[in-house]
Amino acid sequence: METITAPPANRELHIQGKVTNAYREVLTMDALSLVVDLVKQFAPERRELLANRQRRQQAFDEGALPDFLPETKDIRESDWQIRGIPEDLLDRRVEITGPVDRKMVINALNADVRVFMADFEDSLSPTWDAVVQGQINLRDAVNRSIDYIDPNSGKHYQLKDDPAVLICRVRGLHLDEKHVLFAGEPIPGALFDFALYFLNNYRQLLLNGSGPYFYIPKLQSHKEAAWWSKIFSYVEDRYCLERGTIKATLLIETLPAVFEMHEILHAMKDHIVALNCGRWDYIFSYIKTLKNHSDRVLPDRQQVGMGQPFLDAYSRLLVRTCHRRGAMAMGGMAAFIPSKDPAENEAVLEKVLQDKEREANNGHDGTWIAHPGLAHVAMGVFDKTLAERKNQLDITREGDEEITAEQLLAPCQGTRTESGMRLNLRVAVQYIEAWISGNGCVPIYGLMEDAATAEISRTSIWQWIKHGKDLDNGQIVTPELFTQMLSEEMQVLEQELGELKYKNGRYAEAAELMKQITLDEQLVEFLTLPGYRRLD
Ligand SMILES: CC(=O)SCCNC(=O)CCNC(=O)[C@H](O)C(C)(C)COP(=O)(O)OP(=O)(O)OC[C@H]1O[C@@H](n2cnc3c(N)ncnc32)[C@H](O)[C@@H]1OP(=O)(O)O
Numbered sequence: 392m393e394t395i396t397a398p399p400a401n402r403e404l405h406i407q408g409k410v411t412n413a414y415r416e417v418l419t420m421d422a423l424s425l426v427v428d429l430v431k432q433f434a435p436e437r438r439e440l441l442a443n444r445q446r447r448q449q450a451f452d453e454g455a456l457p458d459f460l461p462e463t464k465d466i467r468e469s470d471w472q473i474r475g476i477p478e479d480l481l482d483r484r485v486e487i488t489g490p491v492d493r494k495m496v497i498n499a500l501n502a503d504v505r506v507f508m509a510d511f512e513d514s515l516s517p518t519w520d521a522v523v524q525g526q527i528n529l530r531d532a533v534n535r536s537i538d539y540i541d542p543n544s545g546k547h548y549q550l551k552d553d554p555a556v557l558i559c560r561v562r563g564l565h566l567d568e569k570h571v572l573f574a575g576e577p578i579p580g581a582l583f584d585f586a587l588y589f590l591n592n593y594r595q596l597l598l599n600g601s602g603p604y605f606y607i608p609k610l611q612s613h614k615e616a617a618w619w620s621k622i623f624s625y626v627e628d629r630y631c632l633e634r635g636t637i638k639a640t641l642l643i644e645t646l647p648a649v650f651e652m653h654e655i656l657h658a659m660k661d662h663i664v665a666l667n668c669g670r671w672d673y674i675f676s677y678i679k680t681l682k683n684h685s686d687r688v689l690p691d692r693q694q695v696g697m698g699q700p701f702l703d704a705y706s707r708l709l710v711r712t713c714h715r716r717g718a719m720a721m722g723g724m725a726a727f728i729p730s731k732d733p734a735e736n737e738a739v740l741e742k743v744l745q746d747k748e749r750e751a752n753n754g755h756d757g758t759w760i761a762h763p764g765l766a767h768v769a770m771g772v773f774d775k776t777l778a779e780r781k782n783q784l785d786i787t788r789e790g791d792e793e794i795t796a797e798q799l800l801a802p803c804q805g806t807r808t809e810s811g812m813r814l815n816l817r818v819a820v821q822y823i824e825a826w827i828s829g830n831g832c833v834p835i836y837g838l839m840e841d842a843a844t845a846e847i848s849r850t851s852i853w854q855w856i857k858h859g860k861d862l863d864n865g866q867i868v869t870p871e872l873f874t875q876m877l878s879e880e881m882q883v884l885e886q887e888l889g890e891l892k893y894k895n896g897r898y899a900e901a902a903e904l905m906k907q908i909t910l911d912e913q914l915v916e917f918l919t920l921p922g923y924r925r926l927d
């Protein structure tokens with residue numbers, strides 16, 4: 392393993408990991424020096440913000456429920472607007488998302504969509520190679536020099552003339568980048584992703600008529616949004632850029648954050664352009680935040696759709712809050728992906744259509760798709776709803792009835808079934824196996840599975856055990872039942888996958904990790920935390 396050390400001013404920064412000549416082109420001294428400055432200035436507060444999360448969670452664990460904050464009532468009730476939205480972000484009717492793999496980046500930028508959200512988060516397993524190669528891929532995409540030859544098919548991939556607008560999603564606050572040490576400590580992954588993407592691309596992005604745009608995931612409070620805003624302003628000043636050059640879209644994908652949407656927009660006024668309904672992490676967060684509340688345990692994952700009152704309230708409140716402040720309100724991801732079977736595919740397209748229609752009718756300005764084969768469906772829905780408009784900022788929903796905390800927290804109706812529990816097990820194990828093998832997004836049983844969706848599968852079982860919930864066949868979910876089903880489902884998986892794939896994969900290790908985090912008395916906060924310890 393080669394280690395590089397930053398220049399003398401940054402003697403405390405060490406990179407532990409392979410550094411090829413190509414890597415050096417993005418791990419430049421300028422970029423590393425920005426990393427060092429950001430870590431020095433902002434990492435201590437990040438530690439406090441993470442500690443605040445624990446403190447708040449303790450109150451929820453002791454019986455409190457999330458609610459709108461009394462101390463910020465003024466912000467919610469007074470009139471103010473965000474700074475503004477750049478021209479190339481005014482029309483975001485369809486956004487494709489995907490990990491920063493080279494072929495995927497080209498395919499996504501060429502897809503019939505307005506925006507590509509290039510993902511260092513839910514859909515990326517952050518091996519050192521994937522993270523640094525991802526930065527190289529994005530730099531080449533911004534320079535419009537990216538190309539790729541598929542070693543299997545020989546097909547040559549290159550960028551079309553008017554690619555989608557690029558937005559980079561950085562890692563969540565909880566994740567470290569263990570290959571970069573400052574003063575002997577791993578640095579926050581989010582700061583690494585942000586600094587590299589910003590520094591290597593901001594000039595060219597501005598020359599392209601676009602800008603340094605970011606998606607920020609998994610925030611839990613407006614104080615965390617303020618932390619990001621301080622970082623953006625600091626960087627703008629450092630590079631003599633006008634205030635508001637850096638633009639962010641924030642995912643509202645935790646239960647505590649939904650109660651602070653005005654405050655989040657306010658804290659980020661200069662930089663924010665939109666909020667997004669990250670529904671999968673939101674469902675995961677509902678489970679995690681309310682993990683001790685036996686009256687709010689979720690049913691089978693398949694039954695927790697956007698039609699459920701608590702999710703519908705979340706989508707409508709997000710639209711209303713954003714539009715009141717002049718920000719856009721992005722919809723989320725239907726996890727269905729196209730099928731090679733024509734009849735199945737028709738059913739998939741119909742489900743995606745219904746999901747997108749619901750979002751468009753709620754007033755969202757655009758939506759996400761996981762696969763280019765879904766672009767035409769999502770585009771059709773939003774073209775029809777928007778007609779001549781670029782977005783639905785004019786839909787204020789001010790006359791609608793108030794959306795209350797009770798509605799946002801409403802228990803979810805549905806059943807827990809044996810087949811649902813077995814499916815959760817097989818999905819979670821297969822996803823963990825993929826993630827620890829370096830693949831963060833995989834198709835499993837016709838659905839796109841990533842870190843957010845897999846979290847729902849594994850935490851559902853944890854919560855069913857914790858509260859001794861019953862399945863619709865009368866069985867109580869106990870540690871023993873879980874252990875027995877896990878071993879049975881591993882046999883099913885071996886049959887489904889074939890002996891060779893099963894033996895060559897890391898399925899036994901994944902099952903072991905699943906067992907460990909499911910039987911742990913404390914709910915492991917993110918499966919990617921123990922997962923990352925197993926990653927190169
Ligand atoms: C909860 C959340 O955070 S959602 C956001 C994070 N999740 C995502 O971004 C999901 C992204 N989607 C994916 O990674 C993929 O679609 C998967 C893994 C689910 C399925 O991928 P595959 O098995 O490769 O799908 P499939 O074989 O049908 O792909 C067909 C073609 O579409 C391309 N493709 C598939 N998904 C995408 C995508 N999201 N972006 C760009 N291209 C894509 C493939 O590269 C392939 O290209 P090729 O024909 O040139 O070889």
Ligand SMILES: O=CC(=O)O
Pocket residue numbers: 513642644668669670671672673723724843
């Ligand atoms: O990031 C998106 C989500 O649904 O989670």
Ligand SMILES: [Mg+2]
Pocket residue numbers: 513608642644669671672843
């Ligand atoms: Mg998410």
